[in-house]
Amino acid sequence: MNSAIIVAAGRSQRMGTNTDKAFLNLGPKPVVAWSLLAFEECHEIDRIILVVRKDQALAAKTLSQMFGISKLQTVVAGGANRQDSVLNGIKELDPETRYVSIHDGARPCVRPELIEATLRCAKRNGTGIAASRVWDTVKYVERGTTVDHTVDRSKLWTVQTPQTFNLTLLTKAYADVKKKKASVTDDASAVELLGESVRLVEWMHPNIKITTADDLPLAMAALNIS
Amino acid sequence: MNSAIIVAAGRSQRMGTNTDKAFLNLGPKPVVAWSLLAFEECHEIDRIILVVRKDQALAAKTLSQMFGISKLQTVVAGGANRQDSVLNGIKELDPETRYVSIHDGARPCVRPELIEATLRCAKRNGTGIAASRVWDTVKYVERGTTVDHTVDRSKLWTVQTPQTFNLTLLTKAYADVKKKKASVTDDASAVELLGESVRLVEWMHPNIKITTADDLPLAMAALNIS
Numbered sequence: 001m002n003s004a005i006i007v008a009a010g011r012s013q014r015m016g017t018n019t020d021k022a023f024l025n026l027g028p029k030p031v032v033a034w035s036l037l038a039f040e041e042c043h044e045i046d047r048i049i050l051v052v053r054k055d056q057a058l059a060a061k062t063l064s065q066m067f068g069i070s071k072l073q074t075v076v077a078g079g080a081n082r083q084d085s086v087l088n089g090i091k092e093l094d095p096e097t098r099y100v101s102i103h104d105g106a107r108p109c110v111r112p113e114l115i116e117a118t119l120r121c122a123k124r125n126g127t128g129i130a131a132s133r134v135w136d137t138v139k140y141v142e143r144g145t146t147v148d149h150t151v152d153r154s155k156l157w158t159v160q161t162p163q164t165f166n167l168t169l170l171t172k173a174y175a176d177v178k179k180k181k182a183s184v185t186d187d188a189s190a191v192e193l194l195g196e197s198v199r200l201v202e203w204m205h206p207n208i209k210i211t212t213a214d215d216l217p218l219a220m221a222a223l224n225i226s
Numbered sequence: 227m228n229s230a231i232i233v234a235a236g237r238s239q240r241m242g243t244n245t246d247k248a249f250l251n252l253g254p255k256p257v258v259a260w261s262l263l264a265f266e267e268c269h270e271i272d273r274i275i276l277v278v279r280k281d282q283a284l285a286a287k288t289l290s291q292m293f294g295i296s297k298l299q300t301v302v303a304g305g306a307n308r309q310d311s312v313l314n315g316i317k318e319l320d321p322e323t324r325y326v327s328i329h330d331g332a333r334p335c336v337r338p339e340l341i342e343a344t345l346r347c348a349k350r351n352g353t354g355i356a357a358s359r360v361w362d363t364v365k366y367v368e369r370g371t372t373v374d375h376t377v378d379r380s381k382l383w384t385v386q387t388p389q390t391f392n393l394t395l396l397t398k399a400y401a402d403v404k405k406k407k408a409s410v411t412d413d414a415s416a417v418e419l420l421g422e423s424v425r426l427v428e429w430m431h432p433n434i435k436i437t438t439a440d441d442l443p444l445a446m447a448a449l450n451i452s
């Protein structure tokens with residue numbers, strides 16, 4: 001069994017709202033509904049766990065019903081930060097789960113093909129992480145706005161979600177994170193911390209994260225909503 | 227006097243065309259016309275030099291006339307790579323030029339305020355480079371698609387254009403690049419190579435580079451073209 005955990009439990013401070021940006025409207029549907037539908041349409045995914053802020057749980061259930069998300073297993077309350085929210089999702093996974101795909105609810109442009117590609121990679125290598133090469137020139141800045149040096153961009157990739165894992169590996173990785181009292185900015189970092197290999201899946205299409213109001217029209221364009 | 231050099235002399239291999247992407251249509255105007263108009267509207271800029279492939283020179287002149295670019299000083303033929311194209315532009319600068327703003331013709335979302343901000347910074351510090359913080363998690367990958375480690379993204383910025391310079395400094399920097407037979411991916415790198423300080427100007431709005439066909443609808447959304 002393959003499960004997905006969609007995390008939409010933030011506070012969107014940069015958006016200037018108190019609710020997670022995943023609940024804002026993006027064309028005809030809320031941001032998070034686009035992701036829910038992509039996982040619903042992906043044949044390889046059996047169950048979906050949705051992590052939201054406690055006060056959004058009812059709204060999240062209603063929304064999932066409205067958009068016919070038949071794979072929704074449960075809606076879980078998020079934790080104090082993203083990492084805790086993911087862990088709350090992992091706790092609810094069906095014991096039959098072998099692979100888990102973790103996805104940011106604020107990335108509505110995810111497509112079933114991308115989910116499948118990360119899953120295929122995870123089955124072969126333990127991990128499959130949506131990623132893109134960096135094309136802009138990158139500068140290393142120790143402090144302020146004065147450049148220290150230019151970084152060799154040919155060695156840099158940015159990672160997004162979905163990030164898909166062999167569940168045994170991910171559970172072990174997060175136990176290690178807890179033991180080391182570390183904090184990670186993405187789930188793949190937990191596996192790196194364990195010293196295990198992390199494999200990227202190149203994705204050439206926009207996989208925009210809704211962070212500021214400027215991102216909404218870009219995501220609409222990427223989703224072909226006019 | 228402050229001049230601009232707009233570079234649109236590439237081959238757009240990733241776009242699958244043989245012409246520079248700057249000449250593709252973006253809504254009602256070609257990509258490069260958006261940049262030309264932003265520099266035309268920017269009160270601080272006195273002259274514009276446009277660098278294009280030799281066989282596009284006539285098209286570029288016609289286009290500039292069509293969109294009323296009164297500041298256009300000349301259209302120059304590009305070189306074998308971006309660096310040479312910029313140098314061809316520098317050679318044509320009016321001898322009165324004290325500050326020069328170099329801009330990629332494939333970045334149509336540039337706004338007069340951004341040009342002014344980089345110019346203001348260059349007047350104070352010698353350089354003013356359009357830049358954004360990196361929000362996605364960044365992985366260092368030595369080869370293939372296996373992650374080596376996660377890079378501390380809080381120290382990383384991506385740079386775009388316009389990149390604005392004190393002309394004396396930039397000329398000295400490019401002479402040094404030539405002497406060292408170095409190649410640089412952006413103009414700021416030439417100044418870094420010289421050991422001089424480079425200052426970034428944070429820009430929070432989209433400053434998309436047209437690289438693949440996917441980028442056209444994103445740029446249209448950012449430019450508010452429906």
